[in-house]
Amino acid sequence: MKFSNPFQKKSGTEAKVVTRIAPSPTGPLHVGTARSALFNYLFAKHHGGLFLLRIEDTDRKRSKKEFEQDIIEGLAWLQLPYDGFEKQSLRTDIYTTYIDRLIDSNKAYSSKEASKEDPTKTAELIRLKNPNKDITFHDLIRGDITFNTAELGDFVIAKSRSEPLYHLTVVVDDFEMGVSHIIRGEDHISNTPRQILIQEALGIERPSYAHLPLILAEDRSKLSKRHGAVSLSAFKSGYLPDAMINYLAFLGWNPGTKEEILTRDELIKLFDISDVQKGGAIFDIVKLKAVNKKYINRLDREALQERVISKLPTRVKQLEHFSEEILNSALPLIRERIKTFDDITALAENGELDFYFARPNYEASRLLSKDAHDLGQVKVYLETLHSILGSLDAGAFSEDSIKAAVWDFATKEGRGLVLWPMRYALTGLAKSPDPFIISEILGKDETLARLSAASAKIK
């Protein structure tokens, strides 16, 4: 018994590489599935082929529309477009045809057995006649793998003619959709011999296989819910999709280039399935953040400003001097302080951004640097600073000119003794960017005003 492949016939893609991901919508899109999608995508595009998405929702009870949505949105966020889409719940008739053929050709049989759910009832089950032989298949990453299928028995391929089960639907769909390369997680290795048995019973061609190493949690166990953020959607608010793609691509794969920040086109060009690692890799959020930072550094100013504004708590946006102009000049400073966009919110909540938009509040004694004891002296410094900066041209009130004007004086008196109170007067913070750049951002008038306010605090 032979089946022709409808997909290949109608699209004339005989020699083409076709890959797919086949998630079941029983949970949100997992980072492991996302990486699987990436590798399938890279492999297909490297070979000028097609990448497909198939929702495996034959288990009606566990499948949820919202999870299907999450999977689709996740792929959209990552910008991994698929060239075809199928949903198994819509394809029952197709599976029935194949089940009938299997039964008609005596490769499978219907059997009445006690139901597993309710042992008092009997249920119909369709089982494959197992030829009980060794199956060896070639894995593009691991080489030949051999299983003795005898221990599998006559396994169940459908609950009834109209209720196909996973192994049957995968085989049928991969064939019907013309999938040439099945690239999936290592946890599917032991499913492969069953699926090959079904292919052989159907007389259809065996696709190529590649089993990806698993993404592991810190303790080297399979990454799962109990290890925290494993849903891709958890990364949408803080991370750039390109950064996620770049990081995921390098988890279990490496092009051997010195550069580790690569564009999508470069990844596609360089991707080679045989370079994929065999051992599992720990999902390292710290490294992900480092990659994300590199991408944030490359983000243009407008895009960054947009992200910053969306992350700022309303409390900060309501500060008296808040304006997008000031925010824009503070952007480089904010950029170098964040690894994810969520860090912006954290910064704001810690009060580290307030000084840009409001006069700081603090006790006069805080104006004293670590080694200083004389507040009266600080007052003199503050007044001197005020007069030095006051003589500067407001139009050229820049980081460099401010620094040039203040530097000699500060060096003569002791930099810490002068610069600490200057910075504190401007920010009210023990830790902050340097006083020169802050003065520039604040502008001449506001800088002078804060210096006066500080010296006024000292009696």
Next chain:
RNA sequence: GGCCCUAUCGUCUAACGGUUAGGACGUAAGCUUCUCAAGCUUAAAAUCCGGGUUCGAUUCCCGGUAGGGUCACCA
């Protein structure tokens, strides 16, 4: 437990029989405008163990050990 897969710095990895075992992240120290951040420089840090094969093993083979996956009328 059966079957299957895997094993290089803490982590991600390079090396495809011959290297002072390289890089990145992280860590430490130093430098750079007071503090912080960023940046730069430097440092510490690995071939799981035991046998083979070979003139020579991170690399090939075998065994052990360890870790992982899988054993549904889920996918």
